[in-house]
Amino acid sequence: MTQSQPTALTIGNFDGVHAGHAALFREVVSAADRMGLVPTVVTLNPHPKEFFDPTYRLQRITTFRDRVVAMKNCGIRQVVVLPFDKAMASLPPESFVKDVLCRQLNARQIWVGDDFRFGARRAGDYHLLKSLSPAMGFQVNDLPEVQINHQRVSSSQIREALNKGDVSTAQAMLGHPLCYSGHIIHGKKLGRKLGFPTMNLRIQGRASALSGILAVWVHGLDANPLPAVASLGLRPTVEDSNQILLETFIPGWTGNAYGKRVTIEVAQHLRPELKFDSLDAMVNRMHQDTATALNILKTAPSHL
Ligand SMILES: Cc1cc2nc3c(=O)[nH]c(=O)nc-3n(C[C@H](O)[C@H](O)[C@H](O)COP(=O)(O)O)c2cc1C
Ligand SMILES: Nc1ncnc2c1ncn2[C@@H]1O[C@H](COP(=O)(O)OP(=O)(O)O)[C@@H](O)[C@H]1O
Structure with missing residues (x-):
């Protein structure tokens, strides 16, 4: 060197x-x-x-x-x-x-x-x-x-908050919005069959401090951030691998995002990932998640 x-x-x-x-x-x-x-x-x-x-x-x-x-x-x-x-x-x-x-x-x-x-x-x-x-x-x-708040800011405190799904405490300690960036990759192509096409980002590493279903803003596809719902984790209903993915569904959007570089800004954690007994049960829940996320994002603007 x-x-x-x-x-x-x-x-x-x-x-x-x-x-x-x-x-x-x-x-x-x-x-x-x-x-x-x-x-x-x-x-x-x-x-x-x-x-x-x-x-x-x-x-x-x-x-x-x-x-x-x-x-x-x-x-x-x-x-x-x-x-x-x-x-x-x-x-x-x-x-x-x-x-x-x-x-x-x-x-x-x-x-x-x-x-x-x-x-x-x-x-x-x-x-x-x-x-x-x-x-x-x-x-x-x-x-x-x-x-x-009289507490030393540390990565372990932030991990603890994210483990509990407390995104706002984590963001206060981060001093900036929690974001994941990367290029959109191909997944299992199941999403579109379920009526929920999802843009997939690979999250490297063996474990993520945050996981679960999230209300998010998508940057990089449009001049304005797009409100969306995402799943971060291992998808126990449909997968048996260790690959952590961030999968984002943008309601009402119909483009092609493969290969594009996007930034997903987390606004709020909705619930943990669940292992559903059937795809129908999961899809029902995904409809509810979408409505909840859009509602939250009406009063949770992007901070990027
Ligand atoms: C709003 C939303 C909620 C989700 N919730 C779960 C969940 O609780 N459990 C799970 O195994 N997968 C969950 N997923 C991931 C889906 O299983 C995944 O997006 C679907 O299988 C499509 O995969 P594909 O993009 O590889 O085709 C969720 C996805 C979204 C968009
Ligand atoms: N509303 C949408 N939200 C997210 N992705 C969409 C949407 N509409 C079209 N797409 C495209 O569809 C792809 C996802 O389709 P999907 O069947 O889930 O395949 P994959 O398994 O590759 O994620 C995305 O990568 C994107 O290019």
């Missing part, structure tokens, strides 16, 4: 790119501007917990791609994805600092939390990073803490 331009960097997963992450990125970007450094995010893929435990299912708030777009919107110019493999997992913490952060990424300013751990057996911590900094020519900075 060739050496990067001198960087101001922070390391993490940054799932959701929430209000706390945004505050941190503002600091990174403003310091980088002052000092002529490239504002950089370093992230690991796959997540170390998923690497060590193939059965662990990290509940994602946003997709990797949406995370990168949100980072760029905060002014981050470089996102470095380090493959987390056997070699990375066994790298001594000093080598991670020397070879990766200094030699490859040319770090001059670094932000990590005081609970940050790195290197083989998670032996490296904030104090080790700080003690190496004078010799290596970088400075270590503390993270700003962002609170909402």
Whole structure:
């Protein structure tokens, strides 16, 4: 790997790119501007917990791609994805600092939390990073803490809210609407037979923090956002796979969306996904869901 331009960097997963992450990125970007450094995010893929435990299912708030777009919107110019493999997992913490952060990424300013751990057996911590900094020519900075309603904003708090279907609490902590973007793929072609054609988006990752039936706004098909109803999850009535899909039905719309890039903005959670005894029972419920969603969206405008 060739050496990067001198960087101001922070390391993490940054799932959701929430209000706390945004505050941190503002600091990174403003310091980088002052000092002529490239504002950089370093992230690991796959997540170390998923690497060590193939059965662990990290509940994602946003997709990797949406995370990168949100980072760029905060002014981050470089996102470095380090493959987390056997070699990375066994790298001594000093080598991670020397070879990766200094030699490859040319770090001059670094932000990590005081609970940050790195290197083989998670032996490296904030104090080790700080003690190496004078010799290596970088400075270590503390993270700003962002609170909402006297609570520290964190990805785990947001996951907890989304698990309960509490989209509005999650959005308050995110500081922006919860969105899923991507290209529309082909599904099982069952939807149109049921009278509910659905645009399908693949949601990568082993698990999603939010699942269930949702009132949503669709961006990217029309000049205005379109009100719609969506299902996010594994479709237990019709499928037996682990592929998480976001399927969106737009009432009254008759176009072709395959291959198009859309953004689905979540307005409200309606109910969990259910395993119905028959397709008829599911279709009946989908009619009710559609009416409920359209009603909610009359007074829940898009915030994008
Ligand atoms: C409003 C709505 C509600 C849905 N609810 C459920 C559900 O509770 N359980 C389920 O297994 N699938 C549910 N689905 C997903 C349907 O099973 C899926 O959209 C249908 O099988 C069409 O699949 P296809 O797009 O691959 O053809 C729902 C879809 C929509 C649009
Ligand atoms: N009102 C609509 N809402 C969503 N998709 C629609 C609508 N009308 C037409 N479509 C098109 O139909 C496709 C979905 O049909 P469907 O039978 O569910 O197939 P698939 O299994 O590929 O999703 C969408 O990807 C889109 O291109």
